[in-house]
Amino acid sequence: MRSFRVALVSLIALTTIHPLLGQSGQTIIVQPAPVPEVLLAQNTPVGVKLAQNVSNKTDTVGNKIELVLDQDITVNGVVLAHKGARALGRITAGKKDEGWQVGKSLKFELLDFKAGPVRVPLTGEIVGEGHHNTGAVVAATVLLGVPGLVAALNAPKNIVIPEGTPLMGYVAEDTKIPAPTEGPQAAVARP
């Protein structure tokens, strides 16, 4: 009977002590130090360039397109995003449907770019114009997200905005970004 009592007490001690050990005996809870944040202000110009070709011959509305930053994004000497960081855009006017017919116009909007763990929203619409006579292509940014309608007086042929074309977008809204710390995770600028 006495042995049973000892076993019972040991069992109670086990169930009581075990969670305590898990919390205070082995794990030390450290409050993380607040990470300083840097404000990237709305309308800050952001230079990007195309990381792929874009064409009214193949691109339909809604297609995602790849871009990269064309310059470091720096605020008060702090580099928030390095040249070569990924940015995304989306076709807003292009090829209508499947088949031979090319799109009458070619437009895409800038969506965002990545600064550390944060996706910074971008604004800006890129309009490509193709001229029947010359085949020249002009890529122009319509400022601050106001949709611009560029009248295509000449019926466009193939419009191709080639990979590497520099473009300009703007930060769509004030965005707080954790200040990056120096270390092995730091991004490396790409060609």
Added chain:
Amino acid sequence: MFRFLVLAGSIVVILSLTTFGQQAPPAPGASYLSGVYLIYYRTPMHVKVSKPEVFDDAIAAVNQYLTTKKVVVVADPERGVIRTQDTMSPQNMANLARDATADSVLLVSVDRPVASWIKLTIGAYDLSGNKLWEESASYGGGMNGKSAIDTTMQKLEPKPDAHLAKPGLPVKG
């Protein structure tokens, strides 16, 4: 004596339970299984002449092959798997792969040449943008293209098999 045994047993149980569930941290420098970054490219000719459903079916067939062969595919963090109708330089493909922590790129091109119903090309690139290898197959027989994807895959599959478990086609295990 019995009481001592009970107490000793309880201590052993407590100690074993407190260490249960804790994993040993990975050894520094330990290698992790990486994979290949997948891009499906639809050529302008396929956009013009063929249908998007054919592109979807071709993707499904290649996916089936990769799954069967246990190829480790790394998903793009933003877009899952890239499906594009635009060309992109190998360097930019490699940059996307690097961001996704893949160690190579697999570019699957779906084409519709004049003399074939479909042509599938699988090309592997390293993270410097250098082409490692490329294999392709096409099918131009028959009165229509109904069996084109199946026939093309039958012709294509033995070729990339030779590259399994090598850069471009990393496999599990």
